Amino acid sequence: MKRNSVSGRRKASGGLLAALFAIVCMVASVPATAESDVVQSCTDNFMSEALQAGIERNDNHEWVDLGLSVKWATCNVGASSPEKYGDYFAWGEITSKPAYNTNSKTDKKHLGDISGDPRYDAARANWGGKWRLPTKKEIDELHSMCTWTWTTRNGCKGCKITGPNGNSIFLPSAGFMSGRVALGTGVCGYYWCSTPYVDNTLKYAYEFNFNQKNYSAISRDRRPFGKSIRAVFDDSANSTVCKYVDLGLSVKWATCNVGASSPSDYGNYYTWGETTTKSKYTVGNCKTWNKHLGDIAGNRQYDVARANWGAPWRLPTKAEVQELIDNCTWTKTTLGGHNGYKVTSKINGNSIFLPAAGWRSGTSFNSKSETCTFWCSTPGEGGGPNAYYLYFDNLNHGVGRIERYYGLSIRPVSK
Known part of the structure; x- marks a missing residue:
């Protein structure tokens, strides 16, 4: 009309x-x-x-x-x-x-x-x-x-x-x-x-x-x-927002980061326990700094995956990230012009790509194309300023703790 x-x-x-x-x-x-x-x-x-x-x-x-x-x-x-x-x-x-x-x-x-x-x-x-x-x-x-x-x-x-x-x-x-x-x-x-x-x-x-x-x-x-x-x-977990891959683990892993349009895109950076991006990442504007919280997986107030993509998507727990490390081979490669790691299941041979998006501190971007950093849903012990995260680069990899105010990538999981 x-x-x-x-x-x-x-x-x-x-x-x-x-x-x-x-x-x-x-x-x-x-x-x-x-x-x-x-x-x-x-x-x-x-x-x-x-x-x-x-x-x-x-x-x-x-x-x-x-x-x-x-x-x-x-x-x-x-x-x-x-x-x-x-x-x-x-x-x-x-x-x-x-x-x-x-x-x-x-x-x-x-x-x-x-x-x-x-x-x-x-x-x-x-x-x-x-x-x-x-x-x-x-x-x-x-x-x-x-x-x-x-x-x-x-x-x-x-x-x-x-x-x-x-x-x-x-x-x-x-x-x-x-x-x-x-x-x-x-x-x-x-x-x-x-x-x-x-x-x-x-x-x-x-x-x-x-x-x-x-x-x-x-x-x-x-x-x-x-x-x-x-x-x-939209009741499809494997919808047009993002798809998942079954790696034979306890959860299915998304094919791209929150805020990304493809597996190789970096996507957005988030402070731990916050659901929106920002232009500056500091202790002063960290909403969960020294806040006593339990595991935030699936909590829409703090879980950026659940808040942005909806159920059943959520942040992976520390245990689920460790499971990913232990049961997959990690191969440095390039996809879509971005460096990162191909993560291949030792169980069924399926794989995902994690781009080396680095991290954000203040207004700066750090270690782009060199380091993978992804938040877990699990806070550090004692309700302090830390939370667990996945890190992977040429020299080191594992699950560690880092201060919550940093801006890291988010790779959701789904049951």
């Missing part, structure tokens, strides 16, 4: 609220095009039984299998039931706020797809686990593979979306936030995708929307507007 009316809404964002609402109503009456379908109407009784089918729960939130590539949540982020509007979010922000003006944190910021990144993905940041924002591709799938029906559920207007397997979800027409006012509630639904719109302005991102007479699966809009989030659940 052509979004001339949306373009008009952007121009009016600084004007009268009455003009804004008139534009929302205009969107609700735009004729459907090749990308839009006429939405039928029905009642609560028609949809209540179907909406209960196929519901399961993970990480304290329910999802429905619609027969698509991902599972869809039954509620919006911030909502307690399917018909509740929930919270509104600017694109790429993880908390709601009282006013949605031009102060978006991601406006004019160059970002790739944010799905699954807890710094920008409101679903992952708020719900954790394997919950995340849907991508543009997954919204296209929802549009093309499902039937959309305008209906009312418990007094709330919105769309019933029925998948190819007959299961359904309900999306409330929550409208959107501009400034401090919600516009179009009960008339239109606006939901963010994780995919940014690529142009020179870096001001737009993809959304999907619907209304009583027609809907468009995908359009673009300005990032500062407050819109709804309907999360998806």
Whole structure:
């Protein structure tokens, strides 16, 4: 559907609220095009039984299998039931706020797809686990593979979306936030995708929307507007985020580092017990320095693998890293232009590659292309400033202890 009316809404964002609402109503009456379908109407009784089918729960939130590539949540982020509007979010922000003006944190910021990144993905940041924002591709799938029906559920207007397997979800027409006012509630639904719109302005991102007479699966809009989030659940541990290799050990090892796009990429560097990167790695900004913690494996608050990739991914324990050393041969090699080690199982012959990413201290990068350093989940004894890590270079290798503030690589494991 052509979004001339949306373009008009952007121009009016600084004007009268009455003009804004008139534009929302205009969107609700735009004729459907090749990308839009006429939405039928029905009642609560028609949809209540179907909406209960196929519901399961993970990480304290329910999802429905619609027969698509991902599972869809039954509620919006911030909502307690399917018909509740929930919270509104600017694109790429993880908390709601009282006013949605031009102060978006991601406006004019160059970002790739944010799905699954807890710094920008409101679903992952708020719900954790394997919950995340849907991508543009997954919204296209929802549009093309499902039937959309305008209906009312418990007094709330919105769309019933029925998948190819007959299961359904309900999306409330929550409208959107501009400034401090919600516009179009009960008339239109606006939901963010994780995919940014690529142009020179870096001001737009993809959304999907619907209304009583027609809907468009995908359009673009300005990032500062407050819109709804309907999360998806990806229950595949060996998913597109990263794959694992079975080395015949007690756990399976990921093929790449957290933050890497391939096995040879260095990926990101993390302080022990922290789940986000930073520009400087010091004792002063180490959140777990001298903090008494047990093993953090699987603890989303401290385990960067679990926080970024979701369950069942986690940091390896000291024992699991020692098992990797004892039961594999380590051969220095080069992959994708990066030095590192091919780690080959003595049990089944399968292998992974660990890049020699070095480590970070302060603002510096140290021993790149020379040394492998990876955090374990196990803290040093006595709750002091140390934690265990894997190190490997030309002269030494093993499991040792190092101060937690250093920035090291993360190679997750999965059961």
